[in-house]
Amino acid sequence: MYDAPNPATNVDQQDIKITAKGVQVYYGETHAIKDVDVNIVDRAVTSFIGPSGCGKSTFLRCLNRMNDTIDICRVEGDIRIDGDDIYDKRVDPVQLRAKVGMVFQKPNPFPKSIYDNVAYGPRIHGLAKNKADLDVIVERALRRGAIWDEVKDRLDAPGTGLSGGQQQRLCIARAVATEPEVLLMDEPCSALDPIATAQVEELIDELRRDYTVVIVTHSMQQAARVSQKTAFFHLGDLVEYGETDQIFTNPKDERTERYVTGRIG
């Protein structure tokens, strides 16, 4: 069920989707992210791991400018998606977030019907010309979220009535409904039981074919199971970044080794 990362895949030859150079993030006086450089490859799963408070979620939220909504948060440095500076003044974060979807830690469907949950993004961005169009978009998104078969008969039922795992897959469907290129996931399984976690992980593995997936996780097993590349954050520094295989079996940095072997964290 879980493909081990394929060592034959040479990540360096893959397309780079996101480049970050010298990224600094400050929360008021706190220096949360210190000079992070990272290249995230297209159509692969990259996981950010590290102990609590290491800045991995903060960095993830820089990639779709969710940090903009926090008043005291300040982001410096250069982050580019497909070569375009996403912090450029001309970039509208609203447009960016349609291109960079996000799934959150706690499943957070809107208190609306399943259909409206998925249709909301396409509606506000004007992606559907008519109802039939929208129906197609919703069905496609729900299929990509691997939840279509479970909900196709009750699209009018409230999204909040689903189980936790179904809610999270609905949220993934909602995120992919706007046809994003990048999918950010902030600990998407931390509120789920093991069976729901397995379903979501399987889904993440499928999503890799169409999207650049970046996932923050506390579970090293999860990182090892779903990701091809892994970045280890510690105290705001990006300590080590490389093939998932290499990070877990042959880390170069001593801190990484201590973390993946369970001695810090």
Place this chain on the structure above:
Amino acid sequence: MSDTTPEYRGAGHHGGTMDTVRKGLAKRKRKQMILQGFGIAAIGFALTVLFILLASLFSTGYQAFTQTHVELDVFVDPQEIPEENLPRGGFRDVLSDSLGQYFPESDMTDRAEARVLSSILSNGAQFTLRDMIVEDPSLIGQTISLKVATSDPYDQLNKGLIDRDTPEDFRRLKDEEIQNFDTLSELGLISKPLNTGLLTNADSRFPELAGLKGALVGSFWVLLTCFVISFPLGIGAAIYLEEFAPKNKVSDFIEVNINNLAAVPSVVFGLLALAVFIGWFGMPRSAPFVGGLTLALMTMPTIIIATRASLKAVPPSIREAALGVGASKHQVVFQHVLPLAMPGILTGTIIGLAQALGETAPLLLIGMNAFITSAASSPFDSATALPTQIFIWADSPERGFVSRTSAAILVLLGFLITMNAIAIFLRQRFQRKW
């Protein structure tokens, strides 16, 4: 602790710790009992006071829910009523003549005796008859059956509020008057039906005719104005402050002052309205519109505070979800946060309006305690409101207004309880679990 204590006391060196814990436990339990006792005592006190209040209101007020009526066969004497000017007719004489037929031994040509007899009838009876005749002049020359209210003293007598054993000199009604009433009573003409006039009549100088219609209509216009002004303004201000305003010294200052505004005594708002709305802007006195405007000033802080609390209570995960799919700030607020906050906002608004409904001081200052005998047909007509009507009645010397004041208070309380019940219902009905 004695050695015979069967409880577990820990082994070896732990024994000391367990003893200490056990001793502390008794003390903690005692403290908890005391705290609970105080709580129950406080609730008991509040309930007792509430019970006394309601009991006293009901015991005096229930009398006002019935009204003594007398049923007369009235011969509409054509000689008394000039056909070219119906409203000018001698309806009072028609009534006293009709009354005379039940007292064969009395001489109705003696004006003094006639006056004593007709004092049984309410002063409004002649107007009731007049309105009937004006509406249907064909009644002239016929004998009609007319049911009219008795005047207040006889109403009191019928309700047992005038003691027949009191010496005549200290009694409102003399022996002769009581006899007259008893004569009618023996003929079976006296009845005590439900006093619908309490809700359908406007104010009157005569307690037996006075009703709350004017006050109810006035309060309706006041609340409508208050709602129409304070609801959108309050919500708008709250949304801006909570969702859009930068968090800095200015917004802190505004926040502090909104909270202060909520604590300003209502009489101050009344003075402000008197000086500004009536003095400067020349708005009409005694008008529900001005009253509503004034109460809107008072209700707005309540609505702002309730709205901000409800907006804050919407979980951040919903905002993040909306932002995450690319909703703009105003879409997040208006399509997600505000609908979810609505039940809380409505609850706060209804509670604010209920407060406004019972507010008296500002309305007194803008002249809504005027004596007005017709219901307002627009918010710009002179009117009274429920609380000011209570104030007016409480101030009136006639005995009949005592029970009517209590009855009016009960009506006001009824409205307040209904509004609060709606607020609670909304809160229960739309409460969301996250």
